Amino acid sequence: MRLSLLPRERPARSMLWLSPVLAAVLSVIGVTILFAVLGRDPIEALRTLFITPLATMDGLTELGLKATPLLLCAVGIAIGVRADVWNIGAEGQFTLGAIFGTWVALNFGGAGHWWLIPAMLLAGIAGGVVWAGIPALLRTRFNAHEILTTLMLAYVSIQLLGYLVHGPWKDPEGYSFPQTRQFEADATLPVLVAGTRLHIGALFALLSVPLGSLLLGRTLMGFRIRTVGAAPAAARYAGFNRDAIVWFCLLVSGGLAGLAGICEIAGGNGQLTPVISPGYGFAAIIVAFLGRLNPIGILFASLLMALLYLGGEGLQVSMQLPIAVTGTIQGMLLFFLLAADVLVNYRPQLQVARRAGAVHHA
């Protein structure tokens, strides 16, 4: 007997939604085994990972806080992947957004300008757009694939951030810590729930869901994006401008990631440090896939991923597990999802092995 896969006549729509659930269940099993191997009580660990963060109001707002950058980056990434444009350097655009926005905050903060926050947000978007525009130019003008260029620029951006906080932007009164001056009060994002850290960036993230859905489902550009991704030959025949789509996808996802970057700084620490993200830009790739490259699905996926970040921090505090547990579980989740996705297009079937030649008896 052997298990074989038979192609379905058309993709199973039910599986499109079932496979993330299946992946989540398999991940929980995988995580349980992982904890057992690490010598920790799996039940206790699972509770810390999934239940404890949700038990308090504080935890819920922190969840929203962590989901915000993931959601913004993932919606952009998903729009790109739908058109077969792979922006995997959202981390870099996030960083540039934080840098550009911080420049505005440091130079114009403290004077009570009403336009300060909008200007910072726009600068953040501009930072992400510039950093994603380079790969777009290199792709459309020189045919250099964006997978590698966006990623290389992410490494460059982290060094650029390091240069700024160790060098020209270093706070002279910061006791030689590599960090910028603290933002003034007027350069800090307003919070949504008093007494918590949940800031208005979460609203932008939520807004990106209907906007992304509308873009993909109801506009001509969205139609072009989907066509280029699903049927490149048809798109070519229809005369869709491939370069324009590449530019559009990269700039939109860069802008969203840049917005996420400045929101993370202006709504969080209020200063740049050498590390400003626990890998949101990379985790957002998982979020985009987990959410089926669909903004509404991505909303739920971003909450799940944010929960993993929160739970991971909880595990670090209460069970002394390294924070890298989070990345391991995230990677595992994506593995299981990709594996479960085979069921969308193929039907598993157990076949009784027949000897060669047995066919002829029939």
Added chain:
Amino acid sequence: MHELGIAVAIVVATLRAATPLMLAGFGELITERSGVLNLGVEGMMLVGAAFGFIGAVVSGSLLVGFIIAMIAGAALALVFGVLTLSLMANQVATGLALTIFGVGFSALVGVKWVGMPLAGLPGAIWPHLSTAPPLVQQMMLIDPIVVIAILVPFAAHWFIYRTRGGLILRAVGESHDVAHALGYSVLRIRYLAVLCGGAMSGLAGAYMSLSYSPMWAENMVAGRGWIALALVVFSTWKPAWLALGALLFGLVTIAQFQAEGLGVAVSPNLLAMLPYLATVIVLVLISRDATRLKLNAPAALGRPFHATA
């Protein structure tokens, strides 16, 4: 004599910096020649680096460390193979998953070993390294893994162009349907190529943690896996060009340290951008000629294979 010393030092340092790129790059070259694009090189290198280091410390033998690293890299590649070859998952997404998982998993496994000292390769087999005359010292820095890295391009060229196995590998990478019709097991050959790539990446990672800078630190591969991937594109899938590219990048890497050593008044952060920027520039230069890239790329690269008959 002094000039000779400097020249030798530069050559040796270049070879050492090029070694991880050479090993991982050729692993990926073999994988891609079979028609499979594995973007998980960075993750496999990190897992190789972590397991290699732990294996060497626990067993007390560097050789065991290197072997464990190759097994670990191949094990991760096997996961990739099952997903993309047997389950026909998207190769780009699965490769990214492999890297994300590898970064996290290596950090998780290696957390207790951060900062632990280890006698790394050149010193471990040459106990008199520190007292030897400078020129001899330089020669000793060419450790066995560097020697392997020097030999790999020749071996790969011979295998790909001069053996039956290489011909089959190329056939599968160019047209899996034709290869299948000829009676070759496309999946088995691709599995072998993917596993070979994983083992080479694991070795490249272990070279980082057991010789290049003998220690384990989170994310210590620092993008070299991605640079190796870019080099394969740069080489247009040809061994000689890949070797050249790896050496070129070795040179760029040491230029960065040389500049620091000479006290050039540039921030170390800016110098650290060099290899990444160089990668982008090299990619742009090579990709400009779209036809050349298309003609040389394995025709079935990235396409899943499902036997219909």
